[in-house]
Amino acid sequence: MKENFWKRLPRPIFSLAPMEDVSDTSFRQLVMEISDPAFFHVIFTEFTSTDGLCHPVGCKNVISRLLVNDTEREVLKNKGFKIVAQIWGADPEKFYQATKLICTEMQFDGIDINMGCPVKKIVKQGGCSALIGRPALAKEIIQATKEASDLPVSIKTRTGTKKHDTENWIGALLENDPAAIILHARTQKDMSDVPADWREIKKAVSVRDQMKKDIPVLGNGDVISVEDALVKCAEAAADGVMIGRGIFHNPWFFNHPQPEVSIDDKLVLLWRHVSLFSQTWEAERNFAILKRFFKIYTTAFKGAAHLRAALMETHNANEVRAVLDDFEKWRRREEKT
Numbered sequence: 001m002k003e004n005f006w007k008r009l010p011r012p013i014f015s016l017a018p019m020e021d022v023s024d025t026s027f028r029q030l031v032m033e034i035s036d037p038a039f040f041h042v043i044f045t046e047f048t049s050t051d052g053l054c055h056p057v058g059c060k061n062v063i064s065r066l067l068v069n070d071t072e073r074e075v076l077k078n079k080g081f082k083i084v085a086q087i088w089g090a091d092p093e094k095f096y097q098a099t100k101l102i103c104t105e106m107q108f109d110g111i112d113i114n115m116g117c118p119v120k121k122i123v124k125q126g127g128c129s130a131l132i133g134r135p136a137l138a139k140e141i142i143q144a145t146k147e148a149s150d151l152p153v154s155i156k157t158r159t160g161t162k163k164h165d166t167e168n169w170i171g172a173l174l175e176n177d178p179a180a181i182i183l184h185a186r187t188q189k190d191m192s193d194v195p196a197d198w199r200e201i202k203k204a205v206s207v208r209d210q211m212k213k214d215i216p217v218l219g220n221g222d223v224i225s226v227e228d229a230l231v232k233c234a235e236a237a238a239d240g241v242m243i244g245r246g247i248f249h250n251p252w253f254f255n256h257p258q259p260e261v262s263i264d265d266k267l268v269l270l271w272r273h274v275s276l277f278s279q280t281w282e283a284e285r286n287f288a289i290l291k292r293f294f295k296i297y298t299t300a301f302k303g304a305a306h307l308r309a310a311l312m313e314t315h316n317a318n319e320v321r322a323v324l325d326d327f328e329k330w331r332r333r334e335e336k337t
């Protein structure tokens with residue numbers, strides 16, 4: 001059994017959430033490069049289907065979700081961040097096989113089981129948040145994953161299905177001694193539509209303490225800054241936080257105090273993201289995925305809205321470069337007037 005890194009990370013632990021079509025190898029690399037290791041520790045892949053990984057043909061469609069570029073690997077090594085592969089499914093045998101594949105062919109520091117995604121087409125397949133309230137199946141899945149793996153196995157979940165059932169559900173999960181629990185403070189029904197209720201994180205921590213388990217509990221939901229994370233963690237007595245959409249408002253999130261970020265910093269990061277994404281995926285991933293990010297990099301400066309609108313019309317990296325060059329020329333003319 002490899003060392004359970006969760007136990008020796010500094011508190012509070014800061015992590016970036018698994019996010020489909022967001023936390024691919026290119027975005028992860030960029031975020032890590034601009035983050036302070038004092039305020040950032042663990043990064044997750046996008047969720048990856050165990051059925052897909054075990055399928056002789058389907059495997060090649062999903063395995064890219066677990067890709068770690070050589071350049072990302074360098075940053076992980078140099079800055080000491082941990083990377084966790086997130087998997088989902090409903091069949092313990094598939095968890096066993098998928099985990100074996102991950103452990104023998106890839107270099108991750110941990111495995112995370114998704115027991116939280118509320119999306120209907122996923123829930124219908126019996127995986128993710130469909131496991132909430134099904135402790136017997138959850139137990140089999142956790143055990144199969146642990147058996148196949150010498151890596152720490154964590155669980156990311158929600159507080160219940162229709163209403164919060166934190167004590168029962170987290171109590172049942174803790175019985176299986178996961179390496180960590182990341183609790184999104186919303187129910188399956190809540191999706192992301194209502195504010196996260198951090199009182200539920202505090203309840204989960206209390207259950208953990210009552211059960212006398214040495215298992216870190218991280219809270220997730222609506223954390224908007226490092227300061228906010230510190231307050232929420234202290235109030236809930238949580239071991240750490242996971243940041244999701246907060247990164248869309250600020251890619252420099254994981255720094256304290258926040259650095260001064262210039263227009264050039266934002267545009268250089270935008271271009272690096274576009275080039276890294278395009279080199280990594282070529283035709284394998286749709287260029288349109290990048291459009292969600294254009295807004296992240298083009299806020300709070302003169303001409304930002306105009307630049308963003310032009311970027312939204314682009315179809316490839318060359319077109320983005322041309323739009324950025326035009327914007328540069330416009331900026332220089334503006335500076336002279």
Ligand SMILES: Cc1cc2nc3c(=O)[nH]c(=O)nc-3n(C[C@H](O)[C@H](O)[C@H](O)COP(=O)(O)O)c2cc1C
Nearest residue numbers: 017018019020046047114184221222223243244245
């Ligand atoms: C675009 C997007 C993709 C997501 N994909 C995943 C995923 O692959 N696995 C997962 O466990 N959660 C996923 N989530 C949920 C986030 O990990 C996180 O739990 C949620 O956004 C709540 O945190 P926040 O309020 O800080 O955003 C996703 C969320 C978003 C917005």
